[in-house]
Each structure stands twice: as C-alpha cells, then as structure tokens.
Amino acid sequence: MTAVEDPITTTAIGTPMKRREDPKLLAGEGKYVDDIHVVGQLWMGMVRSPLAHARITSIDTSAAEAAEGVHSVLTGPQLQEMGLWLAPLPCAWPVTEDMVNPPHYPTAIDEVHHVGEIVAVVLADSRYGAADAAEQVIVDYEPLDAVASIAAARDGSATAHSEHETNKAFHWPLVPDPDALEAAFANPAHHVKANFVQQRLIPAAMEPRGVLAVPSPMGGDVTLYSATQVPHILKVMIAATTGIPESKIRVVAPAVGGGFGAKLNINPDEILAVTLANRLGRAVRWTESRSEAAFSTHQGRGQLQTIELAADADGKLQGVRVHIDADMGAYMMLITPGVPLLGSFLYTGVYDVPAFGFTCDGYFTNLTPTDAYRGAGRPEASYAIERAMDILAAQVGIGPDEIRRRNYLAGGEYFENLEVPSTLVFDSGHYGPNLDRALELADYDGLRAEQARRRAAGESKQLGIGMVTYVEICGLAPSRALGGLSYGAGGWEHATVRLLPTGKAEVVSGSTPHGQGHETTWSQIVADKLGIPPEDVTVLHSDTAISPLGLDTYGSRSLAVGGVAIAAACDKVVEKAKQIAAHQMEASADDLEFAGGMFSVSGSPDQAMPIQAIAFGAFTAHNLPDGMEPNLQEQVTFDPTNFVFPFGTHVCAVEIDEDTGAVELLSYVAVDDCGNQINPMIVEGQVHGGIVQGVAQALFEEACYDEDGNLTNPSMMDYLVPSAADVPSMVTDYTVTPSTSNPLGVKGAGEAGTISSAAAVMNAVVDALSPYGVVDMDMPATPQRVWRTINEAKGGQA
Amino acid sequence: MEVSVTVNGERRSADVEPRTLLVHFLRETLGLTGTNVGCDTSSCGACTIHVNGESAKSCTMFAVQADGAEITTIEGLASEDGELHPMQQAFMDCHGLQCGYCTPGMVMAATSLVAENPGGLDEAGVREGLEGNLCRCTGYHNIVKAVLSVGGAA
Ligand code: FES
Ligand code: FES
Numbered sequence: 001m002t003a004v005e006d007p008i009t010t011t012a013i014g015t016p017m018k019r020r021e022d023p024k025l026l027a028g029e030g031k032y033v034d035d036i037h038v039v040g041q042l043w044m045g046m047v048r049s050p051l052a053h054a055r056i057t058s059i060d061t062s063a064a065e066a067a068e069g070v071h072s073v074l075t076g077p078q079l080q081e082m083g084l085w086l087a088p089l090p091c092a093w094p095v096t097e098d099m100v101n102p103p104h105y106p107t108a109i110d111e112v113h114h115v116g117e118i119v120a121v122v123l124a125d126s127r128y129g130a131a132d133a134a135e136q137v138i139v140d141y142e143p144l145d146a147v148a149s150i151a152a153a154r155d156g157s158a159t160a161h162s163e164h165e166t167n168k169a170f171h172w173p174l175v176p177d178p179d180a181l182e183a184a185f186a187n188p189a190h191h192v193k194a195n196f197v198q199q200r201l202i203p204a205a206m207e208p209r210g211v212l213a214v215p216s217p218m219g220g221d222v223t224l225y226s227a228t229q230v231p232h233i234l235k236v237m238i239a240a241t242t243g244i245p246e247s248k249i250r251v252v253a254p255a256v257g258g259g260f261g262a263k264l265n266i267n268p269d270e271i272l273a274v275t276l277a278n279r280l281g282r283a284v285r286w287t288e289s290r291s292e293a294a295f296s297t298h299q300g301r302g303q304l305q306t307i308e309l310a311a312d313a314d315g316k317l318q319g320v321r322v323h324i325d326a327d328m329g330a331y332m333m334l335i336t337p338g339v340p341l342l343g344s345f346l347y348t349g350v351y352d353v354p355a356f357g358f359t360c361d362g363y364f365t366n367l368t369p370t371d372a373y374r375g376a377g378r379p380e381a382s383y384a385i386e387r388a389m390d391i392l393a394a395q396v397g398i399g400p401d402e403i404r405r406r407n408y409l410a411g412g413e414y415f416e417n418l419e420v421p422s423t424l425v426f427d428s429g430h431y432g433p434n435l436d437r438a439l440e441l442a443d444y445d446g447l448r449a450e451q452a453r454r455r456a457a458g459e460s461k462q463l464g465i466g467m468v469t470y471v472e473i474c475g476l477a478p479s480r481a482l483g484g485l486s487y488g489a490g491g492w493e494h495a496t497v498r499l500l501p502t503g504k505a506e507v508v509s510g511s512t513p514h515g516q517g518h519e520t521t522w523s524q525i526v527a528d529k530l531g532i533p534p535e536d537v538t539v540l541h542s543d544t545a546i547s548p549l550g551l552d553t554y555g556s557r558s559l560a561v562g563g564v565a566i567a568a569a570c571d572k573v574v575e576k577a578k579q580i581a582a583h584q585m586e587a588s589a590d591d592l593e594f595a596g597g598m599f600s601v602s603g604s605p606d607q608a609m610p611i612q613a614i615a616f617g618a619f620t621a622h623n624l625p626d627g628m629e630p631n632l633q634e635q636v637t638f639d640p641t642n643f644v645f646p647f648g649t650h651v652c653a654v655e656i657d658e659d660t661g662a663v664e665l666l667s668y669v670a671v672d673d674c675g676n677q678i679n680p681m682i683v684e685g686q687v688h689g690g691i692v693q694g695v696a697q698a699l700f701e702e703a704c705y706d707e708d709g710n711l712t713n714p715s716m717m718d719y720l721v722p723s724a725a726d727v728p729s730m731v732t733d734y735t736v737t738p739s740t741s742n743p744l745g746v747k748g749a750g751e752a753g754t755i756s757s758a759a760a761v762m763n764a765v766v767d768a769l770s771p772y773g774v775v776d777m778d779m780p781a782t783p784q785r786v787w788r789t790i791n792e793a794k795g796g797q798a
Numbered sequence: 799m800e801v802s803v804t805v806n807g808e809r810r811s812a813d814v815e816p817r818t819l820l821v822h823f824l825r826e827t828l829g830l831t832g833t834n835v836g837c838d839t840s841s842c843g844a845c846t847i848h849v850n851g852e853s854a855k856s857c858t859m860f861a862v863q864a865d866g867a868e869i870t871t872i873e874g875l876a877s878e879d880g881e882l883h884p885m886q887q888a889f890m891d892c893h894g895l896q897c898g899y900c901t902p903g904m905v906m907a908a909t910s911l912v913a914e915n916p917g918g919l920d921e922a923g924v925r926e927g928l929e930g931n932l933c934r935c936t937g938y939h940n941i942v943k944a945v946l947s948v949g950g951a952a
Contacts (some may be wrong), residue, residue, distance in 0.1 A: 018890055025898030026886040026905065028832015028872035035831035128815065206836045206844060206934045207899040257899025258934050290837040515897030515935050681893050688937035689896065716841035724925040724938040
C-alpha cells in the first residue's frame with residue numbers, strides 16, 4: 001500500500017481548459033492528408049464532364065497515355081470491366097420502400113448526370129503530370145436536356161436520368177393526425193402561407209477533401225488516409241462496395257480541416273483510390289482543387305418550402321402544415337434523401353402546436369448531389385417556422401417576442417420529457433428565461449427605440465431587428481429511432497478507457513474530431529471521473545486500427561453519445577478498481593469512498609490508496625480478488641434512448657443602406673442552452689462558427705446554376721465565403737437546462753449557431769424593410785436584391 | 799531550374815520545373831507542409847508566408863520568383879527552443895483556431911499586420927487587415943480577439 005497523499009481535487013469538467021490540440025496545429029505540424037506522402041505513390045487526376053447531362057459517345061485516351069510520367073488512363077467502362085467494385089456507392093437512407101435510387105458508380109459508364117461527374121481517371125508520377133494528362137483526354141458527348149432546378153424537375157419535361165419517366169425520387173409524409181390538421185385549418189382567425197427558398201450552398205471546409213490509399217502488397221491490406229468525418233462508416237462501406245474484406249481495410253482520418261457534413265460521405269475518389277491501389281500495388285493519392293470541390297464534394301440545402309400556420313385571434317398556433325420539394329441532385333449519396341427528414345420533426349419549432357403535418361417530395365436534378373451540410377435539414381426547418389412566426393406576428397399586430405412567448409411549449413416554463421405533435425419527446429426545455437436573457441443582452445428596447453428614431457427621421461440607413469428561438473434535434477441517436485426512419489445504421493458510440501500500469505489513462509473513442517477539440521474535452525471528462533490530472537490522459541481516435549468501433553462525428557453527437565460512453569467506461573474502471581482496493585485494504589467495497597483519485601475507508605481516512613497504485617496492482621495481478629481478470633480496461637457502447645434538444649434565442653440587428661442595398665450586421669447576441677457544458681470555451685467557439693455559417697447563407701452564399709446546369713461560381717473568388725471584414729464580434733451567453741437523455745445532462749452545440757442565425761438575420765432584414773410593406777425576401781440578401789426589393793416596394797421603379 | 803532560398807534561416811536549393819508554385823515547392827520539395835493550400839484563386843490565404851519580411855500568398859508566386867529570397871513559414875515562427883511566438887500563443891489563449899487549417903496562414907498574416915501597424919490596431923483594422931484570410935470554423939471572433947491582444951491599440 002502506498003503512503004497516503006493528499007487527494008488531487010480535479011474539477012476539469014466545466015472549465016475553459018486550453019486545447020491540447022493547439023500547439024501542434026499552431027506550429028504547422030498538423031498532418032492533413034495532403035501532407036502525407038509515400039514512396040512510389042501515383043497521383044490520380046480526374047477527367048470530369050463539362051456537361052450536366054449527356055451521353056458519352058467516345059473517349060480518346062491516346063494522347064494522355066503517351067504523355068511523360070503517365071502510368072495509366074482508365075475510362076469508366078474500363079474501370080467497370082476491371083471488376084473493382086461489386087456495388088454502386090451506397091445510399092444508407094432509403095427513406096421509402098419505393099424510393100428511386102439510380103446506380104451511382106465511382107465513374108460514369110455511358111451517361112453523365114452532372115457537371116464534374118468523373119468519366120475517366122489518370123494515374124501519373126506527379127501532381128502536375130496528372131492534371132496535364134487529364135486535360136489531354138478527349139471525350140465526345142451527345143448533349144441531353146438538363147434538369148437544372150427543382151422547378152424544372154417538377155415540370156418534368158426533361159428527366160435527369162434518361163431511363164426515368166419522372167424526376168420524382170420519393171414522397172415522404174409525416175401527418176400524425178390528418179383530421180386534426182384539417183380541422184385546424186378549416187377556418188382559422190389567422191392563416192399564414194409562405195414560400196421560402198433554401199438555396200444550394202457549398203460547404204467549403206477550408207481543407208479540401210483528399211485521399212491517399214496505401215497498399216501493403218504482402219498482406220493484401222490497404223490503408224486509406226482520407227479527409228473524412230467518418231472513418232468507421234467509410235471502412236464498412238468500402239467493404240460492402242468493393243468486396244475487400246473489412247479486416248483488410250484500415251481507414252485513418254488524420255488531421256482533418258473542418259467538415260461541416262461535407263466529409264460525411266462515401267465518395268467516388270475514396271473507392272477509386274482504394275481499389276486502384278489494391279489492384280496496382282502502388283499508393284494512389286488525390287486532393288481536390290477548390291474549384292473541383294464544387295463538383296467532387298456534395299452540396300447542402302436546395303429546398304423549396306411552403307409553410308402554413310393556422311392561429312387563433314390572439315396568435316395562438318392551432319396548426320402547422322408544411323410541404324417541401326427537395327433537390328437530391330444527380331444521385332442519392334450516403335444520406336441525401338434523409339436530410340429533409342431530419343428537419344421534418346422541427347417545423348413546429350419551440351411551439352405548442354396541436355396539429356401538424358409535413359410532406360416532402362424528393363427530386364432528381366442534373367446538379368452536384370446534395371447531402372448533409374451543417375445542421376442538415378434542421379436549419380431549413382428552423383428558418384421556415386421562425387420566418388413564418390414573424391409574418392404571423394405582423395398579421396396579429398404584436399411583436400416578434402410576444403408571438404413567441406404566447407406559443408412556447410409549456411408556456412415558456414420548465415418542462416421535461418414532453419411529447420410534441422411531430423411525435424418526438426423533447427428531453428427538457430425552459431424557453432421563457434432564455435428569451436428574457438437574450439432580449440436583455442441585446443438591449444432590445446434600446447434597439448427598438450433607435451429603430452423608431454431612424455424611421456421618424458427618414459434616415460437612409462434603417463435598422464432591422466431579428467430574433468429566433470430555435471430548438472434542434474441532435475445527439476444522433478437512438479439506434480431504434482434511426483431504424484424506425486429506415487436509416488441503414490445505428491446511432492451508438494463506443495469508448496474504451498484503460499488505466500495503464502504507470503497510472504496514466506488511455507481513452508479510445510469512436511467519435512472522430514475535425515476541429516472540435518475532442519482530445520481536450522475527453523481528457524476533462526476522464527480526469528474528473530478517475531481523479532487524475534488531465535495531462536495524464538491520452539486520447540486515441542480516428543484510426544480504425546486503433547479504434548475499431550465507432551460511428552463518428554456528425555449531427556452534434558460526439559459529446560451526447562461518445563462523451564457519455566467515455567464517462568460510463570470510466571465509471572466501470574472505478575468500480576473494478578474499487579473491488580481491488582477493497583481486497584487489498586481488507587475492507588468491504590461498500591465502505592470505500594472514491595474522491596480525487598483516492599479510495600479511502602469511510603471513517604478511517606488514513607487508510608487509502610490512489611487509483612494509480614491500483615492500476616499497477618491490476619497490471620502485476622499479484623493480489624487481485626479471486627477470479628478477477630488482470631488490468632484496468634473497460635469498454636462501453638452507449639446507445640441513448642432519446643435524442644437531445646438544445647435550444648436558444650438569438651437576437652441581431654442589421655443596418656440597411658437604402659441607397660445601395662448594403663446590409664451590415666451590426667450586432668449579434670446568442671443565448672444558447674446546450675445543457676451542461678464540459679468546456680465552455682469550446683462551446684463558445686462552436687457557437688461563433690455556427691452563427692457565421694448561417695449568416696453566410698442569409699447574406700452571402702449561393703451556388704448559382706444556369707439553365708444548362710453549369711455552376712457559375714465554383715471558385716472562392718465568386719462563391720462568397722465571408723471574411724472577418726463581413727461579420728461583427730458576437731455576444732454569447734447561456735442558460736443551462738440539463739438533458740434528461742443522458743447521465744451527463746449534456747446536449748450538443750456543433751450545429752446550433754447555423755440552425756438559428758440565417759432566420760435571425762433575415763427576420764432583421766425584413767424588419768428593416770417592413771415600413772415599405774416588404775413581408776419576405778429570398779436569401780442571400782445581397783445588395784442588389786435588397787436594393788431591387790426596396791425600389792419595387794417603393795413603386796416598381798427597380 | 800535551380801531555386802535557392804533561405805527558409806526559416808536555412809539555405810535550401812532544389813531543381814524544379816519552372817511552373818512549380820512556391821507553395822508546392824515549400825510543401826512538396828522542401829517538405830514544409832505547415833503552409834496549406836485552400837483554394838486555386840488566391841482567395842483564402844491558407845498559404846500565407848513571409849517573403850523578405852512581408853506577407854505573401856505563396857500560391858500566387860512561382861518558386862523561381864522567390865529565388866534568393868528570405869522566407870519564413872509557420873515552422874519558423876516559434877523560437878528554437880519551441881516556445882510559441884506571441885501570436886501563436888495568443889491564438890491558443892483566445893481559442894482562435896479549431897480545425898487549424900487556416901491557422902498557419904492566419905498567424906503569418908496576423909504577425910505582419912501587427913508589424914505594419916506599430917501604432918496599434920482597432921477591431922475594424924484587424925478585420926479589414928485579415929480580409930484575405932478565410933476561416934470556416936471560428937466565425938473570426940476569437941481570431942480577432944487574439945490579434946488584438948497582441949497588436950491592439952493601447
Ligand atoms: S491557397 Fe493561396 S490564397 Fe488560397
Ligand atoms: S480553424 Fe478551421 S478553417 Fe480556421
């Protein structure tokens with residue numbers, strides 16, 4: 001027994017601990033995929049279709065093949081013939097039994113369905129050589145009519161896939177009580193009907209996607225380094241798609257430079273790199289260029305929404321009815337059709353709505369496929385209900401704060417485990433005080449007074465004030481619930497916690513960070529649970545050889561699922577350690593207390609053992625209870641029984657220059673509630689980044705297509721990712737309403753900012769223009785669009 | 799063509815194709831992968847380095863144009879004993895990075911912005927000064943805070 005020491009009191013949870021990830025990244029030592037090179041590697045270059053819809057009539061590879069340094073040039077049909085894959089790229093979310101799902105192979109075979117679809121690949125000795133050779137491949141096409149918008153898809157005079165009769169992919173209804181819904185809309189005192197456009201967005205993580213597949217010729221194994229959020233899912237899907245046994249595939253996500261959903265997919269390049277490396281016995285690499293990324297990586301949003309509200313004379317909601325048409329793009333990728341469904345449950349927002357109905361039609365177009373982008377379906381839902389609430393407030397003649405207060409679930413009071421009409425059970429909420437705090441921080445009354453002053457003075461710079469109370473559904477998720485939605489996988493997360501012989505801990509997590517600071521957060525949880533210093537905790541992740549079980553990072557799930565798994569595994573370690581301590585101290589386990597890393601016998605505090613000593617004892621196994629296995633290592637696979645539902649209120653002010661149409665975001669206040677927080681500094685960073693991504697949708701970003709399906713702004717010169725000069729500093733605060741879905745009481749914070757800010761900003765823009773009778777405006781609110789709207793409203797001289 | 803540069807105080811030479819971009823020369827020929835590439839239109843600033851003491855986007859230059867130049871990359875910013883440069887430290891203290899991909903370029907741009915403004919910067923000055931460096935993660939709030947903590951007006 002070791003001498004008794006003062007127990008270390010760690011209270012890592014809840015502190016804004018600096019990130020352990022940072023020193024390496026700040027020194028330029030972060031190793032992203034494109035930083036990793038191996039001897040003998042081949043560079044892959046993609047030959048991409050310049051047309052949105054066409055039949056391939058011939059491909060001439062001779063010039064490219066003859067070029068210096070070119071190893072081979074392979075066309076779609078040749079690759080198909082090589083038998084590199086058994087099945088098309090997977091769609092894991094067939095939302096209905098009759099969903100149309102055209103085969104999506106890594107390369108086109110005879111018909112291309114969007115600009116940028118791969119028609120051939122080049123393998124060469126150098127980056128530049130691969131790019132040059134790809135340009136020398138001559139492809140002849142017979143153009144076909146392209147479907148370049150949802151409207152064109154609905155119209156159906158052309159079909160995105162020649163073999164289809166219509167462009168419709170599926171119809172998905174969620175109408176729990178059709179009679180109640182009809183009754184609500186029979187004769188409401190107020191009826192709001194609004195149409196909103198969720199423009200297509202390019203996710204634009206700063207690190208482009210890239211792959212490096214390295215074969216090991218002796219064992220037939222292949223290691224894929226990929227800029228992915230989902231190494232575990234990718235491994236399973238590579239096996240299912242190519243027939244390479246799962247045990248022969250290792251996937252590593254090295255440092256990953258942001259994801260936002262764009263790295264949550266199974267991409268043609270990943271399958272091509274793995275299979276070609278495997279077949280050729282040489283490493284194969286590829287990194288998308290930024291302009292290529294607009295075609296080689298999926299896009300987000302792309303919906304036309306119609307939302308209707310029925311309310312009584314006081315503005316109390318009686319029903320919400322929604323229909324959306326969703327743009328799938330050319331193919332169903334991993335969760336393409338599921339994205340609108342993720343939002344479906346949130347169209348009643350934070351409100352008490354007796355009757356609800358939602359329908360969604362998915363359509364194919366000849367555009368880059370859509371899939372998850374930060375928030376995935378939920379920003380769209382939040383936008384629709386929160387914009388519509390402002391329209392209702394104006395109709396009823398009350399303020400946007402008042403319309404919200406009148407309709408909050410539980411009257412704005414605290415609630416837990418409350419069933420809402422979309423059939424979900426919200427874990428916990430307390431909306432009233434959250435709104436109060438946001439209004440106070442924003443100086444809402446002061447802003448309204450300033451607005452009135454400017455209006456009265458007829459100033460050319462008008463003020464608009466916007467607010468949103470959002471709720472999101474995240475922490476994906478209970479496996480059963482996902483199964484009920486026809487999702488092809490579960491939603492659990494795995495953790496292993498080991499206390500090593502030296503008393504240091506090692507945590508293996510199945511969630512996969514790409515900027516969220518998991519290593520820091522996980523070390524805080526483990527430090528508190530085991531009573532050891534955070535620096536004694538090593539976190540392992542993102543490599544399927546080290547962390548074989550996991551379901552990765554998306555849907556704000558890491559903490560609420562993965563973090564909870566870690567905490568539970570720590571509890572099991574402590575429990576086993578306690579048995580050993582009791583045995584070695586000859587006490588009853590029931591009489592032992594554990595605090596600050598020290599087991600002590602209640603009532604006789606000098607009889608104590610630190611957990612590190614137990615770890616060594618578990619390793620030597622000289623003196624363990626009969627039948628106990630040596631070592632201190634426990635694992636937990638946590639599958640929650642419910643989602644988590646973070647919420648918050650955001651209030652912002654914009655200034656609109658009526659002469660130029662320029663919109664300036666003057667101030668932004670966010671009061672979020674993500675339950676208990678492990679590291680408030682990291683939470684705040686997530687909130688900031690999320691807000692600016694939503695602001696970007698509201699004011700700057702749109703993937704613009706012409707009627708032939710050409711993207712007119714693929715580069716960062718034309719696609720306006722906001723810079724520091726475009727946004728203000730933000731004010732953030734929190735209320736804390738612990739979740740009832742998990743023992744840590746945590747919710748999620750990764751997507752919240754984006755789920756609220758687009759609506760908050762557009763509510764402010766429309767508020768500024770409301771004196772002209774403007775009730776709505778499409779995103780992005782660019783100067784041209786704002787100026788035109790003002791002038792049309794003033795009398796049509798636009 | 800032969801290119802000789804002094805990178806982070808060390809003389810390095812190599813034979814490269816004339817069309818080799820400086821960023822590829824640094825990353826792939828010299829193995830200094832701290833400098834990142836985020837775009838192909840000189841828009842993002844991920845590749846920002848110092849050339850002869852001034853910040854430059856290394857994707858906009860050919861390696862041959864840098865022949866004879868003094869170059870500092872992110873790898874050369876910390877002191878020899880590994881102590882972070884005050885700007886790197888400020889980014890860490892203010893949580894000015896998440897995925898870290900924009901960070902090397904952002905830090906290099908920020909150090910020269912501060913050097914060019916010895917009188918100190920205000921928030922608008924920092925925001926405008928970093929306009930050429932995009933970050934998708936942080937919303938810029940904490941980056942601005944970090945830069946002001948080093949180079950803000952007193
Ligand atoms: S890589 Fe140089 S500016 Fe984007
Ligand atoms: S920290 Fe990820 S892009 Fe800036």
